[in-house]
Amino acid sequence: MDVFPLYMPGLMILGTDTDVGKTYISTAIARQLMSEGIATGAYKPACSGSIQDGDSGDYYWNDIELLSESINQTFPSERICPQKFHAPLAPPVAARKEGRQIDHDLLWQGALWWQDQVEFLIVEGVGGVLCPLTENTLVVDFAAELKFPVLVVARAGLGTINHSLLTVEALQNRGLCVAGIILNDVDPELSDESRSSNAEQIQQWTTVPVLSFVPFEWQSNLLHHQTQDRIDWVQLALHPSRFVIKE
Ligand SMILES: Nc1ncnc2c1ncn2[C@@H]1O[C@H](COP(=O)(O)OP(=O)(O)OP(=O)(O)O)[C@@H](O)[C@H]1O
Ligand SMILES: C[C@H](N)[C@@H](CCCCCC(=O)O)NC(=O)O
Numbered sequence: 001m002d003v004f005p006l007y008m009p010g011l012m013i014l015g016t017d018t019d020v021g022k023t024y025i026s027t028a029i030a031r032q033l034m035s036e037g038i039a040t041g042a043y044k045p046a047c048s049g050s051i052q053d054g055d056s057g058d059y060y061w062n063d064i065e066l067l068s069e070s071i072n073q074t075f076p077s078e079r080i081c082p083q084k085f086h087a088p089l090a091p092p093v094a095a096r097k098e099g100r101q102i103d104h105d106l107l108w109q110g111a112l113w114w115q116d117q118v119e120f121l122i123v124e125g126v127g128g129v130l131c132p133l134t135e136n137t138l139v140v141d142f143a144a145e146l147k148f149p150v151l152v153v154a155r156a157g158l159g160t161i162n163h164s165l166l167t168v169e170a171l172q173n174r175g176l177c178v179a180g181i182i183l184n185d186v187d188p189e190l191s192d193e194s195r196s197s198n199a200e201q202i203q204q205w206t207t208v209p210v211l212s213f214v215p216f217e218w219q220s221n222l223l224h225h226q227t228q229d230r231i232d233w234v235q236l237a238l239h240p241s242r243f244v245i246k247e
């Protein structure tokens with residue numbers, strides 16, 4: 001199937017790894033946009049790793065629930081994620097365990113559906129950027145089809161310089177526009193002294209701005225790393241280069 005970029009603005013939220021806080025950041029951005037009166041959609045092309053409810057025995061997918069809540073449960077969960085699998089594995093591997101395969105066209109059609117529904121779309125990736133998404137494509141390949149500017153979510157602690165720069169390089173090598181990096185304090189137990197110098201170090205090696213440092217259990221709007229202002233996500237999506245931090 002030939003694909004064309006969506007004509008609506010949006011951001012693709014990708015990670016340096018799984019469990020770095022892509023959903024946490026996606027939902028924070030969605031809540032801010034909704035509070036600003038911007039009709040916002042949330043889309044996850046595929047989701048793996050279900051949880052079974054102890055009482056009802058029903059299965060649910062945490063990411064889908066949280067994304068749905070962040071946009072006030074305005075849309076059916078099938079629109080937020082049309083392809084979900086039980087095993088906590090890369091989606092094509094999880095699909096195979098159920099005798100299924102990821103439907104590549106549905107990944108794209110699921111995104112396209114949002115175009116006439118909302119003013120802004122947030123798309124969360126799966127795992128890190130080189131995580132397999134179908135039998136023969138990676139998350140980064142889907143991002144390259146979608147062509148939304150990318151926000152990279154990275155863990156705040158030691159190791160993040162390498163992970164962030166590798167991720168930016170992989171995205172830029174495929175022609176993607178990386179709008180910013182968000183350092184997310186996922187786990188204070190991992191606390192170490194690299195936190196105070198990571199942003200500056202990353203900035204020495206890439207022109208992609210470190211946009212925000214998100215403290216552990218931060219519940220409010222994300223603040224700009226340098227100015228401490230609330231970030232204008234629509235402007236960032238429309239004009240990513242305006243946000244490049246000048247020395
Ligand atoms: N800033 C934060 N403060 C406290 N907890 C956080 C923060 N960011 C993330 N978490 C927690 O860390 C865990 C992993 O975060 P999250 O589910 O957002 O990761 P992810 O990158 O979306 O993972 P996946 O690849 O499965 O989509 C979750 O339990 C989440 O609530
Ligand atoms: C199970 C995880 N939570 C995640 C899949 C992560 C796969 C990582 C594969 C890898 O890079 O080794 N699923 C998801 O985001 O829907």
Ligand SMILES: [Mg+2]
Pocket residue numbers: 022023024063124
């Ligand atoms: Mg997630």
